[in-house]
Amino acid sequence: MVHREYRKLDQTRVPLLEGLLRYRTEGIVPFHTPGHKQGRVLDQGLRDALGEKPFFLDISDEIFDQAKNHDSAAVIKEAEALAADAFGAKQSFFLHNGTTAGIQAMLLACAFQSNTGKAKPFTEKPAEIILPRSVHRSVFSGLMLAGLMPRFVKETWDTKWGIALPPTPKAWQDAADDSCNPVGIFDTYPNYYGIGGDLKQTASIAHGMDRPLIVDEAHGAHFPFHPKFPPSALSLGAAAAAQSAHKTLGVLTQASLLHTMDEGLTKVMPMILDLLQSTSPSFLLYASLDAGRRQMVLEGRDIWDNILKLGVETRKRINDIPGLVCLGDEVLDKPGAAVWDPTKLLIRVDELGLTGAEAELILRQYGIQVELAGFNHILVLLAVGDGPQEVKSLVNALRMLAASAKAKPQTPPAFPSVPAGGVMSMAPREALLAARRQVTFEQAEGEIAADIVTPYPPGIPLFVPGEKITGIGLGYLESYLRQGIEVRGWADLNRKTIWVVDDY
Numbered sequence: 001m002v003h004r005e006y007r008k009l010d011q012t013r014v015p016l017l018e019g020l021l022r023y024r025t026e027g028i029v030p031f032h033t034p035g036h037k038q039g040r041v042l043d044q045g046l047r048d049a050l051g052e053k054p055f056f057l058d059i060s061d062e063i064f065d066q067a068k069n070h071d072s073a074a075v076i077k078e079a080e081a082l083a084a085d086a087f088g089a090k091q092s093f094f095l096h097n098g099t100t101a102g103i104q105a106m107l108l109a110c111a112f113q114s115n116t117g118k119a120k121p122f123t124e125k126p127a128e129i130i131l132p133r134s135v136h137r138s139v140f141s142g143l144m145l146a147g148l149m150p151r152f153v154k155e156t157w158d159t160k161w162g163i164a165l166p167p168t169p170k171a172w173q174d175a176a177d178d179s180c181n182p183v184g185i186f187d188t189y190p191n192y193y194g195i196g197g198d199l200k201q202t203a204s205i206a207h208g209m210d211r212p213l214i215v216d217e218a219h220g221a222h223f224p225f226h227p228k229f230p231p232s233a234l235s236l237g238a239a240a241a242a243q244s245a246h247k248t249l250g251v252l253t254q255a256s257l258l259h260t261m262d263e264g265l266t267k268v269m270p271m272i273l274d275l276l277q278s279t280s281p282s283f284l285l286y287a288s289l290d291a292g293r294r295q296m297v298l299e300g301r302d303i304w305d306n307i308l309k310l311g312v313e314t315r316k317r318i319n320d321i322p323g324l325v326c327l328g329d330e331v332l333d334k335p336g337a338a339v340w341d342p343t344k345l346l347i348r349v350d351e352l353g354l355t356g357a358e359a360e361l362i363l364r365q366y367g368i369q370v371e372l373a374g375f376n377h378i379l380v381l382l383a384v385g386d387g388p389q390e391v392k393s394l395v396n397a398l399r400m401l402a403a404s405a406k407a408k409p410q411t412p413p414a415f416p417s418v419p420a421g422g423v424m425s426m427a428p429r430e431a432l433l434a435a436r437r438q439v440t441f442e443q444a445e446g447e448i449a450a451d452i453v454t455p456y457p458p459g460i461p462l463f464v465p466g467e468k469i470t471g472i473g474l475g476y477l478e479s480y481l482r483q484g485i486e487v488r489g490w491a492d493l494n495r496k497t498i499w500v501v502d503d504y
């Protein structure tokens with residue numbers, strides 16, 4: 001895959017960071033927001049914690065030089081053009097509400113585009129988006145905003161690892177064949193565990209339907225910067241992709257990127273992002289995106305070389321600890337899995353008689369915090385900030401975990417497979433806006449869900465708004481609650497009732 005070669009612009013530039021620093025050195029007296037006026041008046045505790053520098057650079061949009069008419073828009077445009085050049089996009093947009101905003105924007109753009117010309121106009125059938133069920137909850141909020149109906153693609157459930165696998169090409173094709181009035185295809189690539197499906201094939205299904213493939217690439221912002229990573233979604237034919245740069249790169253939390261390749265989506269995106277995001281973006285976040293991009297282009301290859309080597313060594317050392325299993329290349333033999341990101345260390349702890357949540361708590365006592373605890377596993381992320389010292393601490397803590405668990409082994413409770421969802425009886429948006437009432441589990445069978453109900457782990461929604469609640473789904477939920485697993489989406493603080501649509 002092409003990495004450095006396609007870059008045409010001067011990637012040593014960081015126009016946003018340069019603009020912020022220039023404003024400071026010019027000594028301008030700021031009679032504008034934000035009110036702290038470059039940190040002049042601050043709580044002492046905050047000043048002690050952060051120092052003054054972040055406040056020097058936390059300026060609103062009157063920051064740039066006369067040549068640009070004091071206008072931040074021109075500088076943002078320049079920085080976004082550099083990002084597009086670096087990530088291989090036609091157009092990139094900086095996001096200050098994370099990939100959540102990018103996902104919502106892509107879904108709205110698909111619905112909008114379908115409604116206004118290029119694609120087929122709406123028919124009497126509700127507009128659909130084809131997608132797997134195990135998606136981030138922001139996707140459901142996007143469906144509600146866009147008024148889209150989900151057409152779920154069948155996923156395979158890996159009971160050994162307790163995770164959903166990417167849908168197979170056949171499952172995508174089947175869903176596409178069944179779909180009525182689709183406005184696009186949505187995929188998560190890679191998933192939280194770094195596993196991705198055959199996105200090129202999914203793109204070709206979308207192209208065959210003359211619809212865009214839009215991708216949640218929250219966990220793949222680093223892909224363009226090392227040939228050992230999977231190809232980026234854009235390089236495989238995605239029309240748009242949103243990336244949480246803050247998850248894996250040297251970028252501040254909430255700073256994400258939305259990239260587009262498709263002309264129609266690009267055209268409507270500024271309008272849609274204006275609908276979704278604050279009018280006061282943090283220029284600190286944006287400057288970090290600008291600098292994180294430069295760092296990746298100039299140093300990414302070397303940085304990721306080191307992290308990848310660390311990953312190989314660490315995986316081996318973890319697999320040498322009796323009772324622990326760390327997923328490796330064999331993941332590619334699983335159905336639906338076509339690519340894999342080795343910076344994700346997915347570690348099964350069930351042979352120690354532990355659940356993921358128990359292992360997480362014990363590791364915390366040893367000074368380690370993992371990214372995620374699943375039913376029988378924990379997930380450790382290696383990213384730009386990691387080095388040999390950090391992974392040494394991780395491996396030591398895992399050794400102590402294994403030793404202490406072996407001393408009093410227990411059998412973890414059985415893990416039921418997530419059941420298939422119920423029939424979608426109305427669009428998520430209709431269910432969200434309809435009159436609603438609270439019901440207990442005993443009363444819920446046959447009702448239509450009005451909120452997302454999700455057990456964590458595995459984080460796959462059990463009921464989504466608009467879906468008929470099944471007895472099997474309720475049984476699954478009850479067995480989860482019995483095992484003390486957290487469920488989100490309650491209608492009351494006592495966690496006894498859920499929201500359903502009233503009187504449909």
Ligand SMILES: Cc1ncc(COP(=O)(O)O)c(C=O)c1O
Pocket residue numbers: 097098099100101136138188191192216218219243244254256
């Ligand atoms: C798969 C996936 N998609 C989207 C998101 C949302 O990203 P952000 O936190 O940048 O809004 C997350 C966040 O955890 C995620 O894991």
